[in-house]
Amino acid sequence: MLTLATLRTLPRRLSRLSGRVLALGGLALLAACATPAEPGRMTLTPAQDAKPFAPQLATAMCVRDVTGGSTTNPLWVSQVGNDEFKEALQSTLRNYGVLADANPCRYPIDVNLLGLSQPIMGFDAEVTSHVNYKVMNPANEPLLLETISASYTANFSEHPIGVVRLKRANEGSIRENITKFLQRLRETPPKA
Template sequence: MNRPLIRRLAVLAAGASLMGLAACATPSRPDAMALAATPALTAAPGDVGYHSVTTVNVSGGNDTNPLWTAQVSNADFKTALESSLAAAGYMGSEGRPMTVTASLVDLKQPMVGLDMSVTSQIRYSVSREGQVIFNETVSATGTATISEAFVGAERLRLANEKSIQENIRQFLTRFRATAR
């Protein structure tokens, strides 16, 4: 076989391997999905749920396979949701205990794209003493642009995080509006 051809193939194989490593999918980060405290979302004394959420249950998430696409795991989503509830003044044991259950129904992700938009659909249920006081499915979209991350796997992770963060924001907004 021709030596220059073998060298070229070896260089191409090495380059492809390095590109593959650079494009490994990484899991979504809880801190990037969580909401900070904002006056519009923060519960005050006397509001339904103020310092009353004692339990958060999460299901439907998937762990990220580094060789495939970024996902949102149950553990990371739960951490982000608990952080957001705490920042909004809902976590605690001062009032009648409440349970928040969130089920990630769907995470619609693109396979490729310059700007990647991910839409999350999450079913939230809030119960107190066995009675459901909130039960809605929230759909939200998050978009990451090529200017935010050149590598597609990183862009997808950012879009996942933005979608989940916006989903949590909409949940808290709807809960506050209906639970007054």
């Protein structure tokens, strides 16, 4: 039963309740903000049985240019930026012993991220990355010109929050793309 005292305190109670609802809503929005891909999650480390690269490539490669990536808008969806892709590829090449650190770069790599095919929503987030790689030899002739597409699916069990699941799918797709690039590089040894 409503009394006069209850009616007098109702606006104050509603104000406190609406403040709590707004605070919880704000926290939910912050938790659902898109974040850019993490280079460490896109970096590969060699397996024990990994096929070696041609000896000419040992400490002789560098990532010269990465284009086509997108900056992540926190209010939209996770993307892969040029800097994140470049860092992941450089770290991978370093892990495999083909990145030129002290030596001059004899085999520069130019990368163009043509795009990410991303889902709009869903429990499973499958992302396909399309990347063009161009590796030049010391004579500035193409050693490898390849456009590679690779997919990765992050399912609900990988992460319950959709924006994080999409980010994981982006990272997994780029990781798979780099894996395919390394395979093609092994199959295309430089001429002696």
